[in-house]
Amino acid sequence: MTGAPNPSYDNILEIKNLQTSFFTKDLEVKAVDGVSFNIPKGKVLGVVGESGSGKSITSLSILRLIEEPGKIKGGEILFKGENLLDKSEAQMRKIRGNEISMIFQEPMTSLNPTFTVGQQISESFRIHEGLGKKEAKKKSIEMLKLVGIPSPEKRINQYPFELSGGMRQRVMIAIALACNPDLLIADEPTTALDVTIQAQILDLMKELQEKLDMGILLITHDLGVVAETCDYVAVMYCGKVVEFTDKKTLFTEPKHPYTVGLMQSVPQHDQDVDGDLAVIRGSVPSPADMPQGCRFAPRCPFATDLCRNKLPDLETDEEGNQIRCWIYSDEWDGDPEVNVHEQSKSTS
Amino acid sequence: MSRSNEHIEKPEIAVKQPNPRLKSWKSVFNKLKKNKSAVVGGILIILLIIIALIGPYLTPYDPLYDQDVTNKLATPSSDHWFGTDNFGRDIFSRVIQGTGLTLMIGFFSILLGATAGVFLGIIAGYYGKRIDSIIMRFMDILLAFPSILLALTIVTVLGGSMVNVVIAVAVSSVPIFARIVRGSTLSVKKLEYIDAMRALGASDSRIIFKHILPNITSPIIVQATLSIATAILSAAGLSFLGLGAQPPTPEWGAMLSDGRNYLYNAPHVALFPGLAIVVAVLAFNMLGDGLRDAFDPKTRE
Numbered sequence A: 001m002t003g004a005p006n007p008s009y010d011n012i013l014e015i016k017n018l019q020t021s022f023f024t025k026d027l028e029v030k031a032v033d034g035v036s037f038n039i040p041k042g043k044v045l046g047v048v049g050e051s052g053s054g055k056s057i058t059s060l061s062i063l064r065l066i067e068e069p070g071k072i073k074g075g076e077i078l079f080k081g082e083n084l085l086d087k088s089e090a091q092m093r094k095i096r097g098n099e100i101s102m103i104f105q106e107p108m109t110s111l112n113p114t115f116t117v118g119q120q121i122s123e124s125f126r127i128h129e130g131l132g133k134k135e136a137k138k139k140s141i142e143m144l145k146l147v148g149i150p151s152p153e154k155r156i157n158q159y160p161f162e163l164s165g166g167m168r169q170r171v172m173i174a175i176a177l178a179c180n181p182d183l184l185i186a187d188e189p190t191t192a193l194d195v196t197i198q199a200q201i202l203d204l205m206k207e208l209q210e211k212l213d214m215g216i217l218l219i220t221h222d223l224g225v226v227a228e229t230c231d232y233v234a235v236m237y238c239g240k241v242v243e244f245t246d247k248k249t250l251f252t253e254p255k256h257p258y259t260v261g262l263m264q265s266v267p268q269h270d271q272d273v274d275g276d277l278a279v280i281r282g283s284v285p286s287p288a289d290m291p292q293g294c295r296f297a298p299r300c301p302f303a304t305d306l307c308r309n310k311l312p313d314l315e316t317d318e319e320g321n322q323i324r325c326w327i328y329s330d331e332w333d334g335d336p337e338v339n340v341h342e343q344s345k346s347t348s
Numbered sequence B: 001m002s003r004s005n006e007h008i009e010k011p012e013i014a015v016k017q018p019n020p021r022l023k024s025w026k027s028v029f030n031k032l033k034k035n036k037s038a039v040v041g042g043i044l045i046i047l048l049i050i051i052a053l054i055g056p057y058l059t060p061y062d063p064l065y066d067q068d069v070t071n072k073l074a075t076p077s078s079d080h081w082f083g084t085d086n087f088g089r090d091i092f093s094r095v096i097q098g099t100g101l102t103l104m105i106g107f108f109s110i111l112l113g114a115t116a117g118v119f120l121g122i123i124a125g126y127y128g129k130r131i132d133s134i135i136m137r138f139m140d141i142l143l144a145f146p147s148i149l150l151a152l153t154i155v156t157v158l159g160g161s162m163v164n165v166v167i168a169v170a171v172s173s174v175p176i177f178a179r180i181v182r183g184s185t186l187s188v189k190k191l192e193y194i195d196a197m198r199a200l201g202a203s204d205s206r207i208i209f210k211h212i213l214p215n216i217t218s219p220i221i222v223q224a225t226l227s228i229a230t231a232i233l234s235a236a237g238l239s240f241l242g243l244g245a246q247p248p249t250p251e252w253g254a255m256l257s258d259g260r261n262y263l264y265n266a267p268h269v270a271l272f273p274g275l276a277i278v279v280a281v282l283a284f285n286m287l288g289d290g291l292r293d294a295f296d297p298k299t300r301e
Helices: A055-062 A089-095 A117-128 A133-146 A165-177 A195-212 A223-229 A247-252 A257-264 A305-309 A340-347 B020-034 B036-058 B091-127 B129-144 B147-158 B162-189 B192-199 B204-240 B252-262 B268-295
Strands: A011-024 A027-040 A044-048 A070-079 A100-103 A183-187 A215-220 A232-237 A240-246
Touching: A011 A055, A011 A215, A027 A044, A027 A055, A027 A070, A027 A215, A027 A232, A027 A240, A044 A055, A044 A223, A055 A070, A055 A183, A055 A215, A100 A165, A100 B192, A117 A133, A117 A165, A133 A165, A165 A195, A183 A195, A195 A215, A195 A223, A215 A223, A223 A247, A232 A247, A232 A257, A240 A247, A240 A257, B020 B036, B020 B268, B036 B091, B036 B268, B091 B129, B091 B162, B091 B204, B091 B252, B091 B268, B129 B162, B147 B162, B147 B204, B162 B204, B192 B204, B204 B252, B204 B268, B252 B268
Parallel strands: A044 A215, A044 A232, A100 A183, A183 A215
Antiparallel strands: A011 A027, A011 A070, A232 A240
């Protein structure tokens, strides 16, 4: 275990106004633009959004793995109450893989083809705990057992190409969990897997999360995955959080028109759909050419002049849920009786 | 959470798994075996090494001091298989003695050059940006000179001796390695498992030497084999010009140079060391070409 829980913080991770930009010759692309959210201790936060909404960049920013020409411009990333952006590179290396771990999207390419599975799990023991070869190997076998890989003594001497996708993702999880991290960042951990394996991997993550009492930041674009695993959900659109709620609220009463659109574009097996599946019209604006008002305005069926001209703030309601939409503010200049759910159904 | 304990993948029992690393080397070896010229090259190299190791103890004459002055420039006979040179020394014994010398120059100069080149290339490729520009532009400068000219210049500056020949040939082989390694590093460092290693908290040097280097060994091995051939040729060339091995050292290039003056009335003096050079260079080239094909994952079987 890394350090006894420090009672002075409630959230394992607090992100405040994180800004990460990529710079081209004469252009600044704001991939993450003022993102804020919290992950309470031992909870799972899902980050949902379309491709290009800044989910992955947010997760890489947390580990400070943004590479040139990208740069974290501002904000705070408080991990256990300490700002990661103030840490030196050497301090960050001690945190990576030890206190914060990451699982990548592609189990096929995230393992080094020239090393055995055992050697790769051993790496984190050897980097962070300075264990010898034998000790590390013993612990690696335990890790493989933990993630439910049968006959780990044999698997440990195999190379990644000898394992199936699901097995490799289990190995990735074993590597990530080797040093008992307090926070696990999972960047679309199941996207590359087929559905039955997806369920297994999600169950495994959830089970281990409860066993080891760690926080998980789960990045996904699959609302089914969110429903199955998360406690809280942050919906991102164009580098900003547009809605932050607990899971139940998200599915029972989504507020932001974008969230509603996402929900409706998921096929429902218990409803007969006449005709086409609902879609969100239009496409994500280019990060280099953002609308000046609400970023969702060009695609929003309810957009008014206010939406098009002024960016709404992320407001917190009395239940602690956050929403970035003019409809729920006092300044709303459209139909006061607007019902996001009904109307968007009829328009689609 | 019972689902996670059911496994779609069944463990394959009873099949005894050979070490996969060994298996991959075996597959390279099998491909190599099918390539006739590579096999010939390999056998020749092994022969040359055996000759270099035990040959000097079996030579009929001392390569330096058995000077049969009455029998100068004798043509090949049963006494002197390759004839004698202008001092009456047995050319066969000298060629044998020179084998080890030649192989050693080739081997050590490439060992030196490849080490430096790999190091520079991997640093340039991994860190990129300004470091990359500085290192690679410097390599470009070295590449701009024909390698023999570069080696010639270095030996001229350092003075003619075997050690300096090794250094000169090593320096002239650095840029090729740096280029190859830089390219491979660029492609490997973009792969996700390198990101995964960084997310695991590995330091730069650990990533470079433990995770990138093993992934780019095959082009290095191929280039090293081919470069040994070039190195042998360059070294022989330098000795031929009188800048390398000094007489009476039985270096093939130097012997060739000695024979130059007797090309009309005693061509065998130059012929045999020349043939020896041809055989050695050809052997390394054939093996190198074979290795390149064998390491290429696109050629199956």
